Amino acid sequence: MLRHVLKKASVVSAIIGGVLISGCSGGDGAEETTSEEASQSISVAMPAGAESSALKPLISEFEEETGTTVEWNEFDYNTLYERILNDLQSQAGTYDVIFADDPWMPMFAGGGYLTPLDQLGYEADNDFIDNMKTITHWPAPEGPRMPGFEEEEPRQYGIPQVGNVQLLFWRKDIMGDAPPETWDEALAAIDEYSGETKYGFVPRGARGNPVTTNFNAFLWSHGGDYFDNDWNVIVNNDNAQEAMDTYVKLAESAPSGVANYGADEVGRAMAAGDALMAVIWPVWAETMENEEESEVAGNIGYGLVPKSKQGDYAPQIGNWIFAIPQASQNKQTAMTFIEWASSEDIQTEMTKNGGLPTRESVLTNEQLIEDMPYLEAVHEGLENAQFRPRTPSYTQIEELTGTYLNEVLSGSRSGEEALNEAANEIEALMKSEGYYD
């Protein structure tokens, strides 16, 4: 009896042990089942929302043309970053194609986690706007370079697919067809049309990425920046303080809960007809023009984000880029997919679905411009746009700055103090990362 029980116990233990061991060493098995020839299937990591919804309906065409199955995975912004980074760092190869926001590229490409596209036979295409080509390269072809990468030749690691750039949305039925050219004109318009709408300017004030992204348009258009060419922190210099003053003045006409406003809340306030103007991503234009979702369809103007008296137009670029992880087992199929998705034909179809193209030929397509009232502004915006510092530490810089900016909007810190505190913390961070050695 005892022997029988012992025998059974050992069999059960062996099975459980086997399952655990096979679970721990699942890499080899996974390699076999995901080998390129066998599966003809690729897994894509996408952000949930308008950035991916314009392309998603076209995927079946690719599947029919190539016989490849596309597994489409959508995540919210923060989760997408974490999923991708985790996958890249662990070399798991879960995703064959990733869709990366442009400030993530230094982290992903600089860490050696992405496949240089020339390795897969890709040749640079001049139809993409220059700014966008720059942000797909690592090390950064322009501006200061991360220590340790000074001598490396820049290589392209991704193809820009969504030509996001900040635009000014304004109520043209109230303010007229011409947008304010400068921030002073914007402030004057808010005074002049006070009472016409519930709020004047609606900032995207939530902590972290939202508020920093919103503020960047002010910072750069006032001639400010985060770093000079030697990575010295200048985010609290006179130009930056002036940008902060403008931001705070505009925020006086904002809703009370603005310190918790993300892109959705700003878009909704604009679409509900509550706001006179806001700096918004153009993917929201489709919602504005949709009579079922918007109270102001046909009444919104789309133009360049204003500049300061002494500065230039400098909206922030927010491109989404297709890239292929080093650990992918289906690199060639992934390459075929991203070349297909970024082709002129597919970008044209994607634009008709409310997407934002990155190709000059699509951005200047007359029929599309006629149908999409915001496309011309997007094109103009992309040509004037500025990109965020090309350092893998930007996510942390954005978080630090965004915490203090958020405190300014919630009224618990002055603008000057916030920029000084942010500058101190960014300097300490860059020092610990070896930028001043």
Place this chain on the structure above:
Amino acid sequence: MSKESLADTSTSSSVQLRNNKNKRFFKKNLLPYWLLLPTISILAVLTIFPLAYSIYVSFQRFNTFGEAVGFHGVNNYADVISSITFWNSLGITLLYTAGVVAVEMVLGLALALMVSKENKVMSYLRWILIIPMMLSPLVVGIVFRLMLNADFGIVNYMLTSIGLPAVDFLGNSLTAFLSIMLVDVWQWTPMCFLIALAGLQSLPQDPYEAARLDGASKWQILRDITIPLLKPVLIVALVIRTMDALRMFDQVFVLTQGGPGRATEVISFLMYRAAMRFSDFGFATAGLFMVLVVTILLSLIMIKLLNRTEKTGGY
């Protein structure tokens, strides 16, 4: 057969007998270990190894790209101790824990006393009261985020419709902190309620009958009989809720992302950010081990309190 060979034979047979006995004894005593092996294997893989590995990680240095680049000694711990944000988060976490646990315990006990009587209405009410606990914390967070929205939320709509001013629930440091506490209280009071109710229903009836005969008031019965008898059960609820509240994450993730500023940045959220967004795994694990120490200390104090209560006479 010679005497020697006989002696040899008897020795070898006694050795064999002893061996067989040992074998049986060994087999008999090994059985519990064989039976425990699956559990131990699972624990080793899923709990012990990750825990040991995270101790190792807490002594490693990580570069910008999240790669371990060598031994860092106790520097991660030193960084945590010297970090103002860590102490800020720890303070917020402790304040939050003390607040929510106190309110949940009082409300949970009050509700349990209210529905402890056996009748049909009360039995339905009991079911309704535990519904919040069954929902996913993320879903609860999203619902409250919509309800508490300063401009579109139903709470402000109701406040303004009765002439009260709208409140910026999530955009102001104090109201945001109170809002995440409110969500926790809404969701987890049912747990305290359930534990207190189970305790109430198993209390002996004799002391109550004696008290009633002696003419004790309801308040006296509650103060002098119910609460002292329920003490051990309440301390169990206190320990469970304290440990839960100390590692709270979901509400902050959905409702405020730690903002405005750092007003609701509880320790789990701070360390999650350090690890998952900034790839600073050394700092994050070191910080979480320090929180573990705080949690263990608090739990030990409460368990000691429980033991003392039992010694001095629970029920």
